[in-house]
Structures are given as structure tokens and as C-alpha cells.
Amino acid sequence: MTSTTAALPRVLERDPEATRANILDIATEEFAEKGFSGARVDDIAARTNTSKRMIYYYFGDKEGLFVAVIERAYAGIRHIEANLSLDHLGPEQALRTLVGFTFDYQNANESFIRLVMVENIHRGVHLARSGNIAELNVPAIATLRDIYRRGRAAGVFRDGIDEIDLHMTISALCFFNVANRATFSRIFQRDMESPQALARRREIVIDTILRYVKQ
Amino acid sequence: MTSTTAALPRVLERDPEATRANILDIATEEFAEKGFSGARVDDIAARTNTSKRMIYYYFGDKEGLFVAVIERAYAGIRHIEANLSLDHLGPEQALRTLVGFTFDYQNANESFIRLVMVENIHRGVHLARSGNIAELNVPAIATLRDIYRRGRAAGVFRDGIDEIDLHMTISALCFFNVANRATFSRIFQRDMESPQALARRREIVIDTILRYVKQ
DNA sequence: GCTATAACTAACCGTTTAGTACATAACCCG
DNA sequence: CGGGTTATGTACTAAACGGTTAGTTATAGC
Numbered sequence: 214m215t216s217t218t219a220a221l222p223r224v225l226e227r228d229p230e231a232t233r234a235n236i237l238d239i240a241t242e243e244f245a246e247k248g249f250s251g252a253r254v255d256d257i258a259a260r261t262n263t264s265k266r267m268i269y270y271y272f273g274d275k276e277g278l279f280v281a282v283i284e285r286a287y288a289g290i291r292h293i294e295a296n297l298s299l300d301h302l303g304p305e306q307a308l309r310t311l312v313g314f315t316f317d318y319q320n321a322n323e324s325f326i327r328l329v330m331v332e333n334i335h336r337g338v339h340l341a342r343s344g345n346i347a348e349l350n351v352p353a354i355a356t357l358r359d360i361y362r363r364g365r366a367a368g369v370f371r372d373g374i375d376e377i378d379l380h381m382t383i384s385a386l387c388f389f390n391v392a393n394r395a396t397f398s399r400i401f402q403r404d405m406e407s408p409q410a411l412a413r414r415r416e417i418v419i420d421t422i423l424r425y426v427k428q
Numbered sequence: 429m430t431s432t433t434a435a436l437p438r439v440l441e442r443d444p445e446a447t448r449a450n451i452l453d454i455a456t457e458e459f460a461e462k463g464f465s466g467a468r469v470d471d472i473a474a475r476t477n478t479s480k481r482m483i484y485y486y487f488g489d490k491e492g493l494f495v496a497v498i499e500r501a502y503a504g505i506r507h508i509e510a511n512l513s514l515d516h517l518g519p520e521q522a523l524r525t526l527v528g529f530t531f532d533y534q535n536a537n538e539s540f541i542r543l544v545m546v547e548n549i550h551r552g553v554h555l556a557r558s559g560n561i562a563e564l565n566v567p568a569i570a571t572l573r574d575i576y577r578r579g580r581a582a583g584v585f586r587d588g589i590d591e592i593d594l595h596m597t598i599s600a601l602c603f604f605n606v607a608n609r610a611t612f613s614r615i616f617q618r619d620m621e622s623p624q625a626l627a628r629r630r631e632i633v634i635d636t637i638l639r640y641v642k643q
Numbered sequence: 644g645c646t647a648t649a650a651c652t653a654a655c656c657g658t659t660t661a662g663t664a665c666a667t668a669a670c671c672c673g
Numbered sequence: 674c675g676g677g678t679t680a681t682g683t684a685c686t687a688a689a690c691g692g693t694t695a696g697t698t699a700t701a702g703c
Binding site: 247248249250251327329330331332333334335336337340341346347349350354377378380381382384385386388389390392393394395396397398399400401402403414417420421424425 | 462464466545547561562593595597601609610614636
């Protein structure tokens, strides 16, 4: 045993990008799990590979950290949605696929959904503080608009539907299954998480949307 | 001017029921506005006609207060839903009315919706602590089941729809308009609160449900 | 009217929490 | 290789927070 009288000269690996990302990863989990007020900066710091000091160094304060978490979470979907190509499918099949994808994505990314819930409890003030909110709507609506236009041209979709309304309906149906799982499944004593329950619900959501747009 | 050397003998009106109700009213607002962790017992106490000590006297701790708030909020809808009589209407008109009522009620009771969101962030643990959750589902589903049965008998509704699935769809569509208003309206730069916007959305929700159930 | 108890007040307390002061080591550029 | 800048660790603090202690007053039942 070497008796160390002084502290060992720790090998410090400096990697700002990794440090930032590490903090954001942990903070995302904590905020999603406990909300903005419920999350503890000390707890986040403890779970990172770095210290609380670094959180304040990079993000200023707790709110700045939360804004960064929200921004990154939204950037995540935007990125994925943008890469979803449905051009090779007929309009009906494309819409089915888009709705199914939305349903699957939201169910697979519970923490994103929970962050959106938390942000809505805060009336969207943090999202407002973030610069590029407007860009968020572009890909989702553009995809939907294209599918709808093709469907109308082919005579399979009816007239007079607004794409944002349609997107809202899709979002509402997919979102609920994750966001209100806890209370709904408790009150109605119904499983909403098993693969079977998800598959069942997924079909109903797709069916609901298609019955709404079809002639 | 009477120089009061001793404290004035305050006229104390003792009214336990009113005190309890007063605390619950204020606590409902605070929890709905700031969530469970964000709400402050001191702030709630300051806004009541009574003191912080009374909160602990009646509700034990902050969590006990929140459970009481949640229970009372759910009891509110249950009571109203139970008194909604739709028997005199034909099945299609009855369903239209039920969906419209749900939409209106949720939009008029934002704080209830927000409490449900908060409770879902907490994964429903407080609702679980409450005794009579099972009763909550009875009236809503019973009403829906009756309408659906009549509609099928009359040949206007199609076969094979589960009432709980249908209720979930109705809830999802109505809930979203209140719960996700902040983020959705910001991202898509669309008003979701004006009477016109509400009326428009209300029609879409009703239409969506009817297209889903009709032959 | 007396008394037990339910309803109530004010001041206080220990802990937790977001945020900081200060020191120092690694890195980059000349 | 030296010096300024970026990145990091340790230890601390003031305020906020949930909860409590100790006592007081109204009221109902005898």
C-alpha cells in the first residue's frame, strides 16, 4: 500500500463536447422523470461524469439547462422526421406509414413526451426562449401536405382538410397513449404498454385517421 | 384613536368545512399552475384565509394535500357526467352531444386537465393512493356503451368497436387541445384558444369520432 | 357553567437547494 | 516553452422550504 499524503494527481481528460453531452443526457432523464421543479441540480451533477460547477459553466442556471434539454429533444424528432421518405408509397399507404411511425416514435421516446408535458405545464416559456421554434413545424407539415395533395389528386382523400388540423389529430391520438397512460390505465384497468396493447391501439389510431381523410 | 396596548381579541369564526374547502380551492390553483414540486406550501397558506398549520392539521403533509386536491377534481367530473342525460336523443345526436360536452368541459376546466397532466408526470402514484378510483370509470363508459348499443341496433354504427377504445379516442382528442396548447400553438403559430378556434376544433373532433363509428 | 376536545395562531427549526468563490490544471498559439 | 484561455474540482453560502413545537380560543355535550 502506498500511503498517499497528498491527493493523487488525477488524470484530467478534457473533452468539452463530451462533458456537455453527458450533462444533457443525464439532465434529460432527470427533467423527464421529475419535471423542472422536481429535478435536482445536485442529483443531475452526481450522475454525470463531471461536477455541478460544469453545469453552471455551460448552461448558466437550471433554467438554461432545461432550455438546452428541450431544444435538443425537439431537434431529435425534427431530424428523424426529415429523413422519413414516403414518396415511393401511394397516398393511403404513405399516410398509414406516417401515422404508424408517429405512434411508434412517441411510444419509443417516452422521455421526449414527458418533456413536452413538463414544458406545457410551464406554458411553453422555455420553448419560447429558444430561437428556432418556427423551423420545427416545417418537415412534419410538409410531409403531410404532400401526402394529402397526392391523395386528393388520386381521388382517395376528400376535400377541405387542413394539414395542421390533421397533424393535430395525429399528434393528439399518439401523444395520449404515452402521456396519459398512468391515469387512464389505472382508472379503466386496462394495459396500455404491452406489445399487444400497443399494436391494437396503433391500428385504431391509423384507422381513425384514414376514416377521417378518405372519401 | 384607541391605543391598543394588547392585541385586539380577534373574532375567530370557526368553520372547519369552510377552512378545508378554502385550502383545497387555493391548493388546486397552485398545484395546477406550478405542479406538485413547483407549488409551495407557504404560498398556498399565504393565499388562504387560514394558516400553514391548518394545512398540516387537515391534510398531514404536502402529498396528502395533493391527493385531496386530485380526488376532489375527479369527483367533480364524475358528478357532472353522471347527470348528463342523453336518452331522449337518437344515437348519432347523442354521441355528437357527448363528444361536444367532453370537449367543452375540458376546455372550460383547464386546471383539472393540468392536474391530470401533473399526476401523469408522477405516474399516477397519488391517484393510486386514493381509494375509489374504480368508480371513476363507471358513468363515462356506461353512457357511451348505451349510445353505442342503440346506434348499432339502429344500424347507424358499425360493429366491433370497444367502448373503452372509443372513450380513449374521445379523451385524447379533447385533452390535447388543452394540455398541449402551449407548445403546439407556439410551434405551428396557430391560435387554439379563441372562441372561433375552439368552435372549429370542436367540429373536427366530433366529425372524427362520428366518421370512426358510423357504418 | 364546566370541561374536554376540536379548531386555530405564531414563531420557530433543520435540511435541502440553487448558485458561487476560489484555486488550478490542461490546452493552444505564438 | 511560456502565457493566456478554456475547462475543471472543492468547498462553501444564503435563502427557501417542508414540517413542527408550544400554546390559545371557540364550542358542544353534560
